[in-house]
Amino acid sequence: AQKVTQAQTEISVVEKEDVTLDCVYETRDTTYYLFWYKQPPSGELVFLIRRNSFDEQNEISGRYSWNFQKSTSSFNFTITASQVVDSAVYFCALSEATTNQFYFGTGTSLTVIP
Amino acid sequence: DGGITQSPKYLFRKEGQNVTLSCEQNLNHDAMYWYRQDPGQGLRLIYYSQIVNDFQKGDIAEGYSVSREKKESFPLTVTSAQKNPTAFYLCASSPYAGLAGVRYEQYFGPGTRLTVT
Numbered sequence: 001a002q003k004v005t006q007a008q009t010e011i012s013v014v015e016k017e018d019v020t021l022d023c024v025y026e027t028r029d030t031t032y033y034l035f036w037y038k039q040p041p042s043g044e045l046v047f048l049i050r051r052n053s054f055d056e057q058n059e060i061s062g063r064y065s066w067n068f069q070k071s072t073s074s075f076n077f078t079i080t081a082s083q084v085v086d087s088a089v090y091f092c093a094l095s096e097a098t099t100n101q102f103y104f105g106t107g108t109s110l111t112v113i114p
Numbered sequence: 115d116g117g118i119t120q121s122p123k124y125l126f127r128k129e130g131q132n133v134t135l136s137c138e139q140n141l142n143h144d145a146m147y148w149y150r151q152d153p154g155q156g157l158r159l160i161y162y163s164q165i166v167n168d169f170q171k172g173d174i175a176e177g178y179s180v181s182r183e184k185k186e187s188f189p190l191t192v193t194s195a196q197k198n199p200t201a202f203y204l205c206a207s208s209p210y211a212g213l214a215g216v217r218y219e220q221y222f223g224p225g226t227r228l229t230v231t
Contacts, residue, residue: 032217035219042224043202043224043227044222044223044225045204045220045222046222047219047220047221050217050218052216052217091156091157095217096217100162100170101162101172102147102159102217104149104158106154106155106156107156
């Protein structure tokens with residue numbers, strides 16, 4: 001079974017629109033870590049955020065914000081006032097304290113249309 | 115500058131040949147990872163290593179081999195036994211705090227796109 005599900009394969013928005021990328025995870029561990037990465041067309045993954053399972057505070061960083069809800073096992077990512085430079089594939093990932101692996105979702109390809 | 119280097123960026127090989135992909139990091143990270151990325155399938159773990167001279171198989175290790183003789187280096191060999199080797203390969207590293215320790219973010223290299231014909 002997929003440990004990390006990103007149901008949105010592709011999303012297109014017009015510049016300046018807000019967009020939310022969904023991430024649902026599955027784990028039995030009480031201690032785990034969630035991550036978001038951005039993969040621009042160049043291919044290299046860029047780290048955006050890490051959140052541990054004991055910290056449910058939402059976080060805002062500029063135009064980016066993350067909503068972590070343990071009750072629904074979700075860690076959604078919102079881009080406010082999207083820009084063309086936000087066009088990329090975004091990956092959500094999970095790492096459990098009991099394993100040494102990272103589990104990635106299949107990614108959401110975001111296209112921001114000027 | 116600290117970071118991860120992968121070379122070459124593009125690699126072409128004939129079917130039946132082994133090929134080794136390079137991954138070097140100067141971040142002083144203990145853990146290193148190899149992933150394969152195919153369209154629509156996200157990242158799949160091939161091998162990972164938390165310490166020199168030790169490594170573990172990931173989900174799709176068949177047809178691949180690795181070595182970890184130095185902390186900075188984690189080369190991946192794609193053998194002729196790998197049935198579908200054409201893919202984008204990504205190397206990553208991270209600090210490692212032990213089995214029950216904090217999980218830190220991974221830092222990724224620029225990737226190597228391998229084409230086998």
